[in-house]
Amino acid sequence: MTAPRASLPTPAHDSRSWGEIGLEKRHSNERRIGILLIAASAVSILTTVGIVAVLVFESIGFFAEVSVWEFLTGTRWTPLFESKSFGVLPLLMGSLLVASGAALVALPIGLASAIYLSEYAQDGVRRVLKPVLEVLAGIPTVVYGYFALLYVTPLLRTVWPNADIFNAASACIVMGIMIVPLVSSLSEDAMSAVPRSLREGAYALGATRFEVATRTVVPAALSGIIASFLLAISRAIGETMIVTIAAGATPQMTLNPLRSVQTMTAYIAQTSMGELPHGTVEYRTIFAVGLTLFCVTLLVNMVSGVVLRRYREVYE
């Protein structure tokens, strides 16, 4: 470090300029760091590739016995019964019902708290409130699951006495609460990124604080907000514990949230804990459902990726 600096004042006269001396050493260091970093990312990439490969491989075995058509359009899912049916729609519908219910709870609450945090709360309040909200995200999902079953369900059943013990609504509400912090935190980030000058522009036209929030800040941050919604939804689709505990194990085509349903994740959890012999078609349902789940989540994530990219363009 000192030697090269000494030659700084007269670099023009020194044919070996000061940069060259450390060049080789730096290069080999750089290369070593590069390899380390590649190795680190390789671990996760290879794991992902491995998982997908297993999913696809086992699913191919599954689809050798059950037609893709039957799987995708069948409306009965009874792989473990005497009369077997392999229609994934009831599970898919269960997942979508619970996820949309959770979204219905989480999106308005999450957006409202994001607006509050970003536009209304004083600095001090925000500094306290944001971490508190994020604690919600740190509660183990199994705790949420039992909370749903032991507190929310009885409450629901006092209002709707004919609701099933295991029902989608209870899981929806609790899962919604669980993903509120995800929505509020990411939406708030997007809203804070809206330049102050835009807010001032709106205020200067006689906008109230509420109008500034809803007509200027939210539209300007919209892609970030939508991306947070989609991320929350993909999280809800992949959530397992709450639905396994509270939503039941009855694959059925219903949109009634008071009924017991089964989601893809709950089916996988339930079935992989059973003692199905490897290689049977029943066993392979796990992978076929897993692959379906993977595709749905991937789709949602891809959409949110596209939305986020659009959002980045806005202020650059």
Add this chain to the structure above:
Amino acid sequence: MSEAIRNPAGPVELEARELSVLYGETRALKYVSLKIPDRQVVSFIGPSGCGKSTLLRCFNRMNDLIPGVKIEGEALFQGRNLYGTGVDAVDVRRRIGMVFQKPNPFPKSIYDNVVFGPKINGYKGDFSELVERSLRQAALWEEVKDRLEANALSLSGGQQQRLCIARALAVEPEVLLMDEPASALDPIATQKIEDLIYDLKQDYTVVIVTHSMQQAARVSDHTAFLYMGEVVEYGPTNELFTNPREERTEAYITGRFG
């Protein structure tokens, strides 16, 4: 105050009385008193950080939005204290418009930018007629009439600034405050904005902050020279530039500091 502050005769639109602004403990504006006449152009000049923007923003209560700010004294609009009890900042801003140093159009269409203010103010008339009128006033209509649905961010900097002016005019304010509206623009765009200010004088009172003394000399009827939070000198623009009564004013306009 000395004869360095020469308030204009005639009807007064805006007035500062012993007006001070404190950011936390620091007094950025110190006991400023001056009168701004109706339907004329007044410019504020002075070195960076002297408090021009701070003074300007008192007149539409934009400083209220800054946490920890404290305002003392009075700012009057048509004789009424803007900071008096029962005065709503939102009302004030509807009647006293503002254009900012950096163009800040909303990331919406050109059309939506112009109708933003009228919409929130419950405008009942014909929106497309209003859009055309405002854009014409801001000398932008010819350039954008065929692409009103285009995103405002696709306009050039000068066009964006004129859009911001159109947006401010669309709410039909009585006063227009402009904080260095041409500082980010090239000479041609600057020329357009200066012409515009000249036209606006027919209907509006215009207060403009500028770093360019030439600009102040070209557009304004009266000029205030601010230094370190105080109004050092205020008077008719040509007098202030040709025959300053204060040592510091002379030093500034002859380029010896600032």
